[in-house]
Every structure is written in structure tokens, then in C-alpha cells.
Amino acid sequence: MKPARIQLAGGVAALVIAAGAAYVAAVATADDGGSKPSGSTQLARFSDQGVTVTIGVKDRSAAHATLVATFAPDRPGFHLYSIDLPPDGIHGVGRPISLAATKGGMLTATGPLSAETAATTLTLTGTDLTLPVYPDGPVTVDLPVTVADHGDATVLVGYAACSRSTCLPPVSGHPVVLKIT
DSSP: OHHHHHHHHHHHHHHHHHHHHHHHHHHHHSOOTTOSOTTSEEEEEEEETTEEEEEEEESOOSSEEEEEEEEEESSTTOEEBOTTSOTTOBTTBOOBOEEEEOTTSSEEEOSOOEESSOOEEEEOTTSSOEEEEOOSSOEEEEEEEEEOSSEEEEEEEEEOEEOSSOBOOOEEEEEEEEEEO
């Protein structure tokens, strides 16, 4: 009798595992309005200050990968600031998109952050300030990294979104824990 119970329990466990795997696959491939980074596996997603950020990984080999983050404003008509903007903006205006691996963690940046969209310039009305911004809508950035091991890794995310008439509070150093397998 025991072998039959073990076999039944094993069959139930296999069914539960298969259902769980199907659920995870369905969640990972679900259409999320185009905010999933192109050609990547999604690792994390959060929304803060009017922007939804989706972080994924692509081009993964044994010890190398590219982190991919898409920053999608939640409302139409909002843009994000260029990665080339100084960290504190220009005269305090704007904050660049940033994605950085924490020091001493399992991920180490091996190159600079790059954007998949070209920046344009925006002159603020009534001022002499010209700021590098991306066109309204989502922006995807890439960060090449080395991967030291499996487990949790933390990245820090920053950005600010504005429209022609409204700026939302900036996000700076938002920690995101990624499960690295």
C-alpha cells in the first residue's frame, strides 16, 4: 500500500508543480500593454510617481547579461529625462533615468547605461534652460553586467517624468531586488 500512496502523492506533487509552472509561464508571457522590455525575461516591476518600471534580463550567458529596464509613463503626454542629464538635473530641474547595481552585490556593471531611444532637447518656456529628454512615452535602457552567483541582487532605479505643464516628484535610488537564477 505504501508504494501506491507514494506514487499518488508523487503524481499530485507533479500536477501541482506543472500547474505552477504553467501559471508562472503565463504570467511571464502575459501582455502587459507593451511595458515588458523587448526580447527579455521579466524580473521585476513597480510603479511610483506616475511611471511603471519593468526590469528584465537579456543576452544571458554564464557570467554575463544585460539588464533591460523600460520606464513607461502612466499618462499620455509625459516624457522622461535623458541618461545624459547630470544627477541633480540642470539648475535643479529634471532627474536622469538611472539603473545601477549596488556595490559589493552579485551584479557588477561592465559598461555604461545606454538608451534604446535617442534623446531630444526641450527648452523650458520662459527660461534659458535646455534639457535632454526622450520623446513622450516609454523609454528602454540597457546595462551590461557580470553575474557573480545565484540569489538576490539589488539594483537602484531613478527617474523623473514631466509633461509640458506638470512635473511629477523624482524617484531616486529606488531599490529593486532581483532573483538571479
